[in-house]
Amino acid sequence: MxxxxxxxxxxxxxxxxxxxxxxxxxxxxxxxxxxxxxxxxxxxxxxxxxxxxxxxxxxxxxxxxxxxxxxxxxxxxxxxxxxxxxxxxxxxxxxxxxxxxLDNHPEGVNKMICNQLGLKKTKILVPKEKFIRKLVTFTIPENHQQLRNALFEAGAGNIGNYEDCSFNSKGIGTYMGNEHSNPEIGERFEFVESEEIKIEVTFEKHLEAKILKALFTNHVYEEVAYEIYELQNQHQNIGLGMIGELENEMPERDFLQLVKEKMKCENIRHSAFMNKPIKKVAVLGGAGSFAIQQAKKMGADAFLTADLKYHQFYEAENQLLLVDIGHYESERxxxxxxxxxxxxxxxxxxxxxxxxxxxxxxxx
The missing domain is CATH 3.40.1390.30 (NIF3 (NGG1p interacting factor 3)-like)
Structure with a gap:
């Protein structure tokens, strides 16, 4: 090959x-x-x-x-x-x-950690930002279903656990072609008012070339009108780290023993015990100190990661147990x-x- x-x-x-x-x-x-x-x-x-x-x-x-x-x-x-x-x-x-x-992949590094620890109900800890874009285009009613399906086929319209998502609205489009035009409806120099369907779909930014190819291939207009926007929405299925729940809560020492066995750690560094059971666990393979506050925000009882510095252990602030298992060990x-x-x-x-x-x- x-x-x-x-x-x-x-x-x-x-x-x-x-x-x-x-x-x-x-x-x-x-x-x-x-x-x-x-x-x-x-x-x-x-x-x-x-x-x-x-x-x-x-x-x-x-x-x-x-x-x-x-x-x-x-x-x-x-x-x-x-x-x-x-x-x-x-x-x-x-x-x-x-x-x-692979860190950001929903089945990647952090899902592997979750699987090893037996965490259930997992979701992304730090969703990826500025990754979702929106396409807005306009076409005639006779073309809108074919065009919309082609955009879906190219990967547009996937939102969380749903696919083929779009918003469609009717309106009146106007245009007048010059001497070089070849309009689908009307003639050159004719002012045309035509019923149109406005199609709006979201897509992941790396699919943009594929989405545009589907748009231009399946659109009937000589000049395709479209707009692309970068959205502020976070991508809930792509991002760094994960958070999930143990099947049964357990004492802090038992949790550390579980981590040591499942992740094959020789040593574990951790913050002070809080003397409360561990149920909800956040994980982030590799250096994950930047996500300590996010783990707290999402209600984690423990945050397993690596490469924590001395003063970062203070950030636990008796709200969660910080667990540093080592960089290699977290990605092994x-x-x-x-x-x-x-x-x-x-x-x-x-x-x-x-x-x-x-x-x-x-x-x-």
Missing amino acids: QLHTITPILEALAPLAYAEDFDNVGLLVGNPQQEISGILVCHDALETVVDEAIQKKCNLIVCFHPILFSGLKKITGKTYVERVVMKAIKHDIAIYAVHTA YTKNYIVDFLIKKIPNFAIILSEQNTNPVKYF
């Missing part, structure tokens, strides 16, 4: 549009036209992982964290990042990263999820789970 036939599958796993603006996801190293003989899936694309890929005859590495996060001004092999890029290029190994594109099941996804999508192809433990934090 050529690389360019695999990247759409990876984008279905973790749509690039879901990624945070600061992130660097997608194809980082490699030629889209190169033939791929095998895929090695890892957490971090370190030099040892590249060596493993060479040994196992895999020339595509799919990693969670991007090895290239900011620009490189020199590639001399001085840093671990430069050495990875040099070795990958030398051996024609492509590198593709998913990171926050990600590579397994990627492997399972790819095996289903590309059966009979070499997809290998890396054996390298790339956690840079060691415990004594």
